[in-house]
Amino acid sequence: MLRRILFLSQARTQAMRPSRKAALISITDADALPARLPEGWVALHREACDDIDLEDHTLDDFSLDDDEYVPLSTAQATAIAAFVDTIDQRCTCLVVHCRFGQSRSAAIAKAVCKARGLSFPRNYELPNPFVYRVMCRALGVGDEG
Secondary structure (H helix, E strand, C coil), X not given: CCCEEEEEEHXXXXXXXXXXXXXXXXXXXXXXXXXXCXXXXXXXXXXXXXXXXXXXXXXXXXXXXXXXXXXXXXXXXXHHHHHHHHHXXXXXEEEEEECCCCCHHHHHHHHHHHHHCCCCCCCCCCCCHHHHHHHHHXXXXXXCC
């Protein structure tokens, strides 16, 4: 049963030695290569999306073509939620990484913590609000707080 959720940078995750009771969610930028991760995770789930908040901005706000930024989709969030369900009985720790370990990974970790009744750092202010809302919906929990 999950007891601990960590959110880390890609560099830190790539350098760590996996625990035999830990699963990993790897989030990379949409245009990036998959992270080069050490072997030994109980389970691994990969997704690619960019760190944008479409509920506060539209793609036009970025002054770029629509194809240049890819937000987390409902389908990706649903796949992450299903992954969390499959590892819940096999793992005590879930590690979530994104490039800097501050926004997308923190939002996913915060949503999973809420869904599983685990604590999340109270004063942490950097989780991506859009990713958090999409993940909460996929996990079947409210997105307030």
